Amino acid sequence: MQFDLFFELAVPPSRGPDPGTVFTDTLEEIVLADQLGFGAAWVVEHHLAGDYSHATAPDLLLAAAAQRTRRIRLGHAVVVAPLHHPLRVAERAATLDQLSAGRLELGLGRGFSPPEAALFGTRPDDARARTEETIALLRAPPGSITTAGRFHDLRGVEVAPRPRQHPYPPLWAACVSADGFDWAAQLGLGALAGPFKPWALVRRDLARYRAAWRSPPGMAAPPPAHGPRCAMTLGVFCLEDGAEARRLAAPALAWFYRQLRDQVRPLLDGGQAGYPGYRHLRALASLPVTEAALPVLDRLGMAVVGDPAHCARRFAALARAGVDRLLCAVGAGALPSALVRRSLPLIAATAGLGPAQA
Numbered sequence: 001m002q003f004d005l006f007f008e009l010a011v012p013p014s015r016g017p018d019p020g021t022v023f024t025d026t027l028e029e030i031v032l033a034d035q036l037g038f039g040a041a042w043v044v045e046h047h048l049a050g051d052y053s054h055a056t057a058p059d060l061l062l063a064a065a066a067q068r069t070r071r072i073r074l075g076h077a078v079v080v081a082p083l084h085h086p087l088r089v090a091e092r093a094a095t096l097d098q099l100s101a102g103r104l105e106l107g108l109g110r111g112f113s114p115p116e117a118a119l120f121g122t123r124p125d126d127a128r129a130r131t132e133e134t135i136a137l138l139r140a141p142p143g144s145i146t147t148a149g150r151f152h153d154l155r156g157v158e159v160a161p162r163p164r165q166h167p168y169p170p171l172w173a174a175c176v177s178a179d180g181f182d183w184a185a186q187l188g189l190g191a192l193a194g195p196f197k198p199w200a201l202v203r204r205d206l207a208r209y210r211a212a213w214r215s216p217p218g219m220a221a222p223p224p225a226h227g228p229r230c231a232m233t234l235g236v237f238c239l240e241d242g243a244e245a246r247r248l249a250a251p252a253l254a255w256f257y258r259q260l261r262d263q264v265r266p267l268l269d270g271g272q273a274g275y276p277g278y279r280h281l282r283a284l285a286s287l288p289v290t291e292a293a294l295p296v297l298d299r300l301g302m303a304v305v306g307d308p309a310h311c312a313r314r315f316a317a318l319a320r321a322g323v324d325r326l327l328c329a330v331g332a333g334a335l336p337s338a339l340v341r342r343s344l345p346l347i348a349a350t351a352g353l354g355p356a357q358a
Contacts, residue, residue, distance in 0.1 A: 037353035042075030078107030102164035109174030188216030190229035199301025242307035256332035
């Protein structure tokens with residue numbers, strides 16, 4: 001199992017009065033992760049998210065990270081495809097792949113925020129179709145586009161630049177509902193599972209994904225970077241003293257899940273056109289989000305917090321269950337950077353990482 005980092009670019013009250021520190025802190029953490037042997041650093045895209053996320057231009061932060069690092073891969077998790085013209089997604093992704101010398105991992109999704117969709121003038125009920133049109137363009141061979149899409153006619157257009165990786169960077173899909181895992185599998189995309197539901201449900205979804213997976217178009221025998229891949233985002237915090245880790249992480253995780261619940265509340269309060277599979281998220285409405293919630297989150301498999309021995313057991317169980325990549329949201333993005341940097345070497349050592357790992 002590969003170990004990656006995951007960033008929401010959260011700005012909790014504990015961060016202090018200057019929200020700009022989230023960018024410098026994140027870049028410093030990515031540089032350290034590069035040195036420690038983590039596989040990739042993933043950054044989300046959100047709009048109108050308030051303190052929950054300032055990741056409104058993640059490709060700019062990833063471009064800055066590309067210039068400061070040597071080997072760590074850079075993940076976009078995910079481009080909210082319906083909000084963007086497909087050509088701009090392809091151009092910016094290829095530019096980032098060139099700037100990073102071919103280290104881009106590109107996730108795509110339809111988004112889950114009704115206010116976000118309304119602001120950008122998109123319709124939730126055609127969000128998946130728009131995402132598929134963007135994926136088709138990203139997979140288009142070099143040369144002029146020869147077919148028109150449902151929403152954009154790009155015939156005669158040639159995407160420039162081309163990405164460094166051939167034929168294109170590894171593509172992933174944000175997967176929340178069970179049918180989302182089916183959709184990713186049928187399109188031959190990697191599955192990015194978020195921190196929305198208990199591990200027992202995610203485990204079932206991952207098995208469903210692998211059973212339904214189909215090779216990407218034009219790849220009868222895809223290489224591992226384009227084969228079936230399951231990644232899972234999880235709040236992680238590891239210190240030598242497990243009690244200290246739990247004491248520090250408890251308020252951070254409570255803050256994160258309160259923010260997450262607020263972000264998905266329009267779906268919790270009665271669903272949304274085009275998102276029937278999200279009904280299970282209503283369980284988040286009853287999730288305890290106080291500092292006392294950490295034991296519950298731990299039992300549900302929605303967080304890994306403790307000393308190295310505890311974390312090692314939990315990591316091993318995830319690997320045995322088929323998680324290929326663990327996206328560690330260290331401290332759920334709500335702890336001071338000094339504590340994150342204190343935890344990163346312990347996570348790396350527990351995972352058996354080293355600077356030479358690629």
